[in-house]
Amino acid sequence: MSAFTTRLSAVAEGVRIAVDSVRANKVRAGLTILGIAVGVFVVVAISAAIHGINQSVAKDFASTGPTTFFVTRYPISFENCDGSEGSCAWLRNPPLRANEIESLRRLASVEAVGERIDWSAKAKYRDRELPSTAVEGYSAEWTTISAPEVYPGRAFTAAEARTGARVAVITALMAERVFGDSDPLGKTILLNSVPFEVIGIYKDNASFLSGGDRPKAVVPIRAIVRYLGARESNQGLAVKPREGVAQSIVIDDVTAAIRGIRGLRPREESSFAIITQDKLLETYNSVFGMFFLVMIALSGVGLIVGGVGVVAIMMISVTERTREIGVRKALGATKATILWQFLVEAATLTGIGGAIGLFVGWLGAIAIRSFTPIEASIPPLAVVAALGASCVTGILFGMLPASRAARLDPVEALRYE
Numbered sequence: 001m002s003a004f005t006t007r008l009s010a011v012a013e014g015v016r017i018a019v020d021s022v023r024a025n026k027v028r029a030g031l032t033i034l035g036i037a038v039g040v041f042v043v044v045a046i047s048a049a050i051h052g053i054n055q056s057v058a059k060d061f062a063s064t065g066p067t068t069f070f071v072t073r074y075p076i077s078f079e080n081c082d083g084s085e086g087s088c089a090w091l092r093n094p095p096l097r098a099n100e101i102e103s104l105r106r107l108a109s110v111e112a113v114g115e116r117i118d119w120s121a122k123a124k125y126r127d128r129e130l131p132s133t134a135v136e137g138y139s140a141e142w143t144t145i146s147a148p149e150v151y152p153g154r155a156f157t158a159a160e161a162r163t164g165a166r167v168a169v170i171t172a173l174m175a176e177r178v179f180g181d182s183d184p185l186g187k188t189i190l191l192n193s194v195p196f197e198v199i200g201i202y203k204d205n206a207s208f209l210s211g212g213d214r215p216k217a218v219v220p221i222r223a224i225v226r227y228l229g230a231r232e233s234n235q236g237l238a239v240k241p242r243e244g245v246a247q248s249i250v251i252d253d254v255t256a257a258i259r260g261i262r263g264l265r266p267r268e269e270s271s272f273a274i275i276t277q278d279k280l281l282e283t284y285n286s287v288f289g290m291f292f293l294v295m296i297a298l299s300g301v302g303l304i305v306g307g308v309g310v311v312a313i314m315m316i317s318v319t320e321r322t323r324e325i326g327v328r329k330a331l332g333a334t335k336a337t338i339l340w341q342f343l344v345e346a347a348t349l350t351g352i353g354g355a356i357g358l359f360v361g362w363l364g365a366i367a368i369r370s371f372t373p374i375e376a377s378i379p380p381l382a383v384v385a386a387l388g389a390s391c392v393t394g395i396l397f398g399m400l401p402a403s404r405a406a407r408l409d410p411v412e413a414l415r416y417e
Contacts (some may be wrong), residue, residue, distance in 0.1 A: 069247060133215050
C-alpha cells in the first residue's frame with residue numbers, strides 16, 4: 001500500500017471517528033461546534049456586509065463621476081470640540097456665498113457646480129401624511145452631476161431652479177405612500193403645508209451612504225430656502241471638472257478663487273473644505289476598518305471558546321481510547337500516524353462547526369440584502385477564510401491531546417482499564 005493511500009485511509013478513519021464522537025458525546029460536541037459556528041458566522045456575516053457596503057460606496061462614487069469633488073463649509077473631522085478658543089476653528093468658517101459660487105461657475109476648468117441642501121418636511125396629500133420626509137434642494141446642475149433616472153415626468157428646468165418654483169420630483173416610494181395607485185404627475189403635494197406640484201418621479205439609487213430607498217422629494221434649492229425654512233448656510237457644492245482637465249488643477253483653481261474672494265493671505269488657513277472622493281473613501285475605510293477589526297475580535301472569542309471545547313472533548317477521546325492506541329502502536333503504528341489521526345479528528349470536529357457557521361452566515365447575508373439597502377454578498381475569500389480558520393483552530397487546539405496520544409507508551413496503554 002502506497003504512502004498516499006495509507007495517509008488517505010488515516011484521514012478517512014479520523015473523519016469517521018470524529019463523526020462517531022459527535023454522536024456519542026452530543027452535548028460536549030455540540031458546545032464545541034456551537035463555539036466554532038458562532039465565530040465563523042460572525043466572520044462570514046460581517047464579511048458579507050462589508051463587501052456589500054464596499055460595492056454600494058463604489059456605486060455612489062461612480063454615480064457622481066470619479067473626478068467630481070465637494071466644497072463644504074466644514075471639513076470631515078472627528079476632533080472633540082470643547083468650546084475653547086483653539087478647539088475646532090473650522091466651526092467659525094463662513095458659509096459659501098452666492099458670489100463665490102458664481103465665480104466658480106465662470107472658471108474655464110469647471111464644467112458644472114451643483115448646490116445642495118438637505119432638509120426634512122411633513123408631506124401630505126389629501127388624507128395621507130408622512131410626518132417626516134427627506135427633502136433635498138438642488139440647483140439646476142443636479143441632472144448634469146448626478147444623472148438621476150427621472151421617469152415618468154421630468155426634472156426641473158434651469159429657469160425653475162433659478163426662480164425657486166414650487167415644483168418637486170419625488171421617489172417612487174414616496175409616490176406609492178402618498179398617492180397610492182393614483183398618478184402623482186401634475187398633482188399638488190403639501191410640504192410643511194406649502195403646495196408643490198409633482199412634475200416627475202425618479203429612481204433613487206438606494207445604497208448604504210444614501211440611507212436606502214425611502215420617501216424623498218427633490219425641489220429647487222431656492223424653493224427649499226424660501227418656502228421650507230432651510231438654512232442657506234448649510235449648503236454644499238459638488239464641482240465637476242471639465243473633460244480632459246485633471247482634478248488637481250480644478251481643485252487649485254477653486255481654492256484660489258474662493259481664497260481670493262475672501263481675501264485670505266498665503267499663510268492663513270482656508271476657511272472652507274475641499275473633499276475629494278479619495279478623502280471620503282479614506283474616512284470610510286478608517287471607520288469601517290475599525291468596526292471590522294472589532295467584529296473579527298469578537299469572532300475570535302467564539303473560535304477560542306470552540307478551541308477550548310476541542311481540547312476537552314479530544315482529551316476525553318484520548319482517555320477513552322487509550323487501549324486502542326496501545327493496540328495500534330503494538331501493531332506498528334508510529335507516533336506520527338497517531339498524531340495525524342487525532343489532528344484529523346479535531347479538524348473534522350471544528351470543520352463541522354465551520355460549515356454550520358458558513359451556512360448560517362449565508363442566511364444572514366440573504367437577510368441583510370432583503371431588509372437593508374446593503375447588497376450583502378459573501379466573497380469567495382471569506383468562505384476560504386472561514387473554513388480555514390475553523391480547521392486551523394481544530395489543529396492548534398487539538399495538538400495537545402493529539403501529542404498526548406502519540407506519546408503514550410504502548411505497554412502502559414494496553415494495561416489501561
